[in-house]
Amino acid sequence: MPVFAYRVLEPDGRESTGWLEAESEESLIGLLHGQGKVILGLQKREAGRSPATGEMALRLVEPRVRQAELVVLATQLSAMVDAGLPLLRSLQVLAQETENLRLRRILADVCLRVEAGSSLSQALAAHPVFGNLFVSLARAGEVSGKLGETLRQLASYLERVEDLRRRVRSALTYPAFLLSFSMMVLLVLVVWLIPAFAKVYDKFKAKIPGPTLLLMDLSQLLRGHMAEIGAVVALLGLGWWLFIRTEKGLYFKDWILLKIPVLGPLILRSTLARLCRTLGVLVGSGIPFWEALDLATQATDHRVARKALVQAALAIEGGSPIAGAFQETGFFPRMLLSMLASGEEVGGLHAMLMKAADFYDQQLESSVKGFMSLLEPVMILFLGGVIGGILFAMYLPVFTLGKAIR
Numbered sequence: 001m002p003v004f005a006y007r008v009l010e011p012d013g014r015e016s017t018g019w020l021e022a023e024s025e026e027s028l029i030g031l032l033h034g035q036g037k038v039i040l041g042l043q044k045r046e047a048g049r050s051p052a053t054g055e056m057a058l059r060l061v062e063p064r065v066r067q068a069e070l071v072v073l074a075t076q077l078s079a080m081v082d083a084g085l086p087l088l089r090s091l092q093v094l095a096q097e098t099e100n101l102r103l104r105r106i107l108a109d110v111c112l113r114v115e116a117g118s119s120l121s122q123a124l125a126a127h128p129v130f131g132n133l134f135v136s137l138a139r140a141g142e143v144s145g146k147l148g149e150t151l152r153q154l155a156s157y158l159e160r161v162e163d164l165r166r167r168v169r170s171a172l173t174y175p176a177f178l179l180s181f182s183m184m185v186l187l188v189l190v191v192w193l194i195p196a197f198a199k200v201y202d203k204f205k206a207k208i209p210g211p212t213l214l215l216m217d218l219s220q221l222l223r224g225h226m227a228e229i230g231a232v233v234a235l236l237g238l239g240w241w242l243f244i245r246t247e248k249g250l251y252f253k254d255w256i257l258l259k260i261p262v263l264g265p266l267i268l269r270s271t272l273a274r275l276c277r278t279l280g281v282l283v284g285s286g287i288p289f290w291e292a293l294d295l296a297t298q299a300t301d302h303r304v305a306r307k308a309l310v311q312a313a314l315a316i317e318g319g320s321p322i323a324g325a326f327q328e329t330g331f332f333p334r335m336l337l338s339m340l341a342s343g344e345e346v347g348g349l350h351a352m353l354m355k356a357a358d359f360y361d362q363q364l365e366s367s368v369k370g371f372m373s374l375l376e377p378v379m380i381l382f383l384g385g386v387i388g389g390i391l392f393a394m395y396l397p398v399f400t401l402g403k404a405i406r
Contacts, residue, residue: 002044004028009038009095009108038095040105065103065129067162071155073103074134078151087147088114103129120147133278133299140285150285157281160357161274164364168270171368175375182383189390191226194219197394211393251303258304262374266367271302272336273360275309280353289349290316305331322349335359 004025007017022028025042032039073094080090091114095107106127113123121139124130134154141150198216201208208216222229243249258264278299282292290313297309308331315325323341326332336356343352 005041005043006032006039007041007105008032009040009112011036015040015108033096038092038104038108038111040108041101065100065106067158067165069098069100069103070130070134071158071162073098073107074151074155074158078148078155081151082148087120131299132295133282136282136287136291136295137285140282140287144286153281153285157277160277160361164270164274164361167364167368168266171266171371174372175379178376178379178383182379182387185387186390189387190215190219191223194390194394195223197397201397206397209393209396212396215390215393247303251307254303254305262371266364266371267302269360269364269367271300271305272333273357273364275300275305276336276353276360277357280350280357283353284350289322308332 002022002024003019004022005017005019006028007015010016022031025044028042029039076094077090080093081087085093088111091107091111095104095111098104098107106129109126110120110123113126114120119139119142121135121142124138125135137150137154138147141147144150194215198219200206201212244253257267275296278296279289279292282295283289287295293309293313293316297306297313300306300309308326308329311329312322312325315328316322320328321341322344323337326340327337339352339356340349343349
């Protein structure tokens with residue numbers, strides 16, 4: 001009979017681990033649930049594996065918590081709370097039904113903290129996976145008495161942000177693949193194909209034109225110093241990787257990307273759409289603007305935008321109006337500044353921020369389509385021209401090869 005390692009939350013709140021024999025994983029789950037235990041992890045024991053090794057593996061195999069799972073969690077929790085189910089019972093149900101082992105363990109701990117008297121926001125704050133935004137909105141919902149509605153707004157926000165990231169990633173994936181594939185083709189041509197042609201031309205003493213000779217010299221250089229070139233490329237890559245792990249490096253990377261034609265506006269619109277939606281959701285939940293601005297700054301991973309938000313926050317603390325403070329940074333476009341000024345003047349900042357987010361979402365979508373429609377033919381023409389030029393240069397001596405043979 002198979003042996004399973006398990007980690008569970010006991011009815012008294014203690015976490016325990018152990019080993020049990022069971023006919024199947026399903027039968028073991030039924031047994032543990034029947035004892036009132038919340039399952040945090042299960043793993044079938046392999047032959048020859050010690051219990052200590054199995055328990056360590058049980059903790060290591062926990063998957064990361066994806067954004068989509070947080071969307072589902074917020075949606076389900078809001079529905080249960082709106083239906084009148086007590087918060088603790090709602091969390092216990094979600095802890096039992098969640099498939100992600102790591103999230104299940106986290107929710108089990110949240111249940112314990114809430115049962116011990118902590119508020120939901122305090123319990124969530126103990127786990128970095130939820131982030132400041134999630135915790136702040138939960139706190140706003142508790143204070144306003146509209147926890148279900150706030151969680152529903154949070155789920156909608158997280159879903160829009162994830163969709164935004166997915167669109168930007170999809171826009172950049174194909175060009176990156178095409179460029180990588182083309183570089184591999186160029187490497188094959190220069191390192192293997194050109195030397196093969198060179199041997200034929202050398203054998204027949206063919207007259208080599210200038211372009212062909214240049215390519216042959218380049219190929220010989222690459223083949224003769226492959227190790228040195230590889231080492232230099234690796235060192236440069238390592239240096240860049242280490243540099244962008246620093247705050248200055250991250251800022252420089254974000255700044256230089258904004259300067260790239262076509263790609264820069266795409267990144268800017270993506271950043272502005274997410275920022276406006278973050279601020280709009282926070283302000284709409286009753287969080288003061290200065291606190292919402294601080295939370296939005298923490299949630300923004302674009303260093304140039306983050307610096308601008310810090311500057312704006314300092315100006316607002318000094319008494320500047322919101323639109324004026326944002327304008328002083330020099331980062332935000334005029335249209336957004338006008339919308340902020342209008343919203344501040346009529347007391348409709350939340351509505352204006354959400355409209356701005358929708359506007360930049362639409363702008364991003366049209367930018368992605370335009371970017372793809374422009375980039376694909378340009379890259380194909382450019383790379384086709386480079387590869388075609390190499391092949392043409394290598395075939396030039398063929399026209400004089402007949403004379404060399406005679």
